Amino acid sequence: MNRRAFQILVVMAAISIVGTLAVQFFWLKKAFDVRNQQFDHNVKSALLKVTESLCQINQEVSRTDAIEQVSSNYFIVYVNNKIAPKTLESLLKREFVTRAIHEGFEYGIFDCSNREMVYGQYVDVEQSMEVASALGSFPQLLKDQYYFGVYFPHKSAGLVSQMGIWIFSSLLVLVVVIFFALSLFIIFRQKRLSEIQKDFINNMTHEFRTPISTMAIASEVLKIPGIVKQPERLSTYAEIVQREAYRLQGQVDRVLQMSNVSKNQMLLKREVLDMEDLVGEQLRSYRVANDSARLEMSVAEDLPPINGDKVHLTNVVSNLIDNAIKYSGSEPVVMVSLMVSVGGLTLVVSDQGKGVEAKYLKAIFRQFYRVPTGNLHDVKGFGLGLYYVKMVVEAHGGKVEAMSRAGEGTEIMVTLPIDKS
Structure with missing residues (x-):
C-alpha cells in the first residue's frame, strides 16, 4: 500500500470512528430527552390530579395553571388553600404510582404569605403508604393559604437506569x-x-x-x-x-x-570502574584514528568510582565520541567532561557540529531513528548508537539527556549512579 492510499485509509477510518460515536451519542441523547419529557408530562398529570383532589376536598374550583416547573426536577403547585400533609402525601404517592413514577421525591408545604416552608418530607414511593406515613409526624397547619412543591433529587439517575x-x-x-x-x-x-x-x-x-x-x-x-x-x-x-x-x-x-x-538479554557484569581511565583510553584510540580531530578531556577532582559493566560502558563512551566526530565536519572539536552531580557521576560529550533541530531532539534515542537530511547521506550509521546508549545507561540505573541547537553543536549528558560501597 502506497503512502497516499494509506493516508486516505487513515482519514476515512478517523471519519468513520468520529461519525459512529457522534450518531450514537445523538440517539442516546435523543432517547434520554424523550424519557425526560415523558417523565415531566407524567409528573404534571399526576400533580394536576392531586390539585383537583385537593380542590374537591376544599370545595373549590381547580386551576389549570396551578402547576409551574421551576427546573428539570422541581415543580410548584399553587393551591392557595388548606393542605393537610397526610392527605397530600397520600395523594402524591397514589398518583405517582398510577403513572409508573417510582422515583423517590421530596415535598414541601409553603406559607403563601411569607414563602417559608412549614413542612417537608422525603418519600420513597416503593414503600407502603403506612410505612411512609410513619416516617414523620404531620402538623396541624393553622392558616388557610398554602402551596406545595415537589422535588425529585434522583431524577437523572433514575432515567439513566431505565435506559438499559x-x-x-x-x-x-x-x-x-x-x-x-x-x-x-x-x-x-x-x-x-x-x-x-x-x-x-x-x-x-x-x-x-x-x-x-x-x-x-x-x-x-x-x-x-x-x-x-x-x-x-x-x-x-x-x-x-x-x-x-x-x-x-x-x-x-x-x-x-x-x-x-x-530482546532484553543484556546481562551486566558489574565491577568497580574508574571512568577517567575508561574515557581516557577511548580518547587515545580516537586520536590515533582521527588526526584532524581535536579531542579534549576535562575531569573533576576526586572523581568517585562507579559500579558498572566495563564492556557496555566502553561501548557507550565509544558511541558518543564517534557520533560527535562524525557530525562535526572535517575538523571535529569534541570536549569530554567528567564531573560529580546531584544524581551521581555525569559524563558530558559535546561537539561543535551541525547540531539537531528541536523537533528532532526527543527522537534521536529511538531505535533505527536518524535525523532527516533530505537526499544527503554523508554520515554513515544504522540509527542504533544512541538507542544502545540509552538502553545501557538505563540498565545501570542512570539517565541520558541531549541538548542541541541547529548549527551550534550537540551535548549528550549521561548520569550514572556512584558506587558507595
Whole structure:
C-alpha cells in the first residue's frame, strides 16, 4: 500500500470512528430527552390530579395553571388553600404510582404569605403508604393559604437506569469502535515498522557494501603477480583490507549488540570502574584514528568510582565520541567532561557540529531513528548508537539527556549512579 492510499485509509477510518460515536451519542441523547419529557408530562398529570383532589376536598374550583416547573426536577403547585400533609402525601404517592413514577421525591408545604416552608418530607414511593406515613409526624397547619412543591433529587439517575438497552448498545458500539481504532493503530504501527525495517536494510546494505567493495578491490591488487616485489604497496593494501575488515566486524557487532538489547538479554557484569581511565583510553584510540580531530578531556577532582559493566560502558563512551566526530565536519572539536552531580557521576560529550533541530531532539534515542537530511547521506550509521546508549545507561540505573541547537553543536549528558560501597 502506497503512502497516499494509506493516508486516505487513515482519514476515512478517523471519519468513520468520529461519525459512529457522534450518531450514537445523538440517539442516546435523543432517547434520554424523550424519557425526560415523558417523565415531566407524567409528573404534571399526576400533580394536576392531586390539585383537583385537593380542590374537591376544599370545595373549590381547580386551576389549570396551578402547576409551574421551576427546573428539570422541581415543580410548584399553587393551591392557595388548606393542605393537610397526610392527605397530600397520600395523594402524591397514589398518583405517582398510577403513572409508573417510582422515583423517590421530596415535598414541601409553603406559607403563601411569607414563602417559608412549614413542612417537608422525603418519600420513597416503593414503600407502603403506612410505612411512609410513619416516617414523620404531620402538623396541624393553622392558616388557610398554602402551596406545595415537589422535588425529585434522583431524577437523572433514575432515567439513566431505565435506559438499559440504550446503554448496552452504546457500550457495544464503543467496544466495536475501540476494536476498530486498535486495529487501525496496529496497522499504522506495522506500516511504520515496515518502513523502518526497509530503511534499516537499505542503510545496512550500503554500510556493508562499502567495506566489501574496498576489500574486493584491494584483494584484486594483491593478486597481481608482481605485488610481492613492491612491499610498500603490498603493505598499504593489506592495511586497507585489515581496516575494512575491522570496520565490517564493528558494524556486525553493533547489530548483534542491538539484537540482544531489543530482546532484553543484556546481562551486566558489574565491577568497580574508574571512568577517567575508561574515557581516557577511548580518547587515545580516537586520536590515533582521527588526526584532524581535536579531542579534549576535562575531569573533576576526586572523581568517585562507579559500579558498572566495563564492556557496555566502553561501548557507550565509544558511541558518543564517534557520533560527535562524525557530525562535526572535517575538523571535529569534541570536549569530554567528567564531573560529580546531584544524581551521581555525569559524563558530558559535546561537539561543535551541525547540531539537531528541536523537533528532532526527543527522537534521536529511538531505535533505527536518524535525523532527516533530505537526499544527503554523508554520515554513515544504522540509527542504533544512541538507542544502545540509552538502553545501557538505563540498565545501570542512570539517565541520558541531549541538548542541541541547529548549527551550534550537540551535548549528550549521561548520569550514572556512584558506587558507595
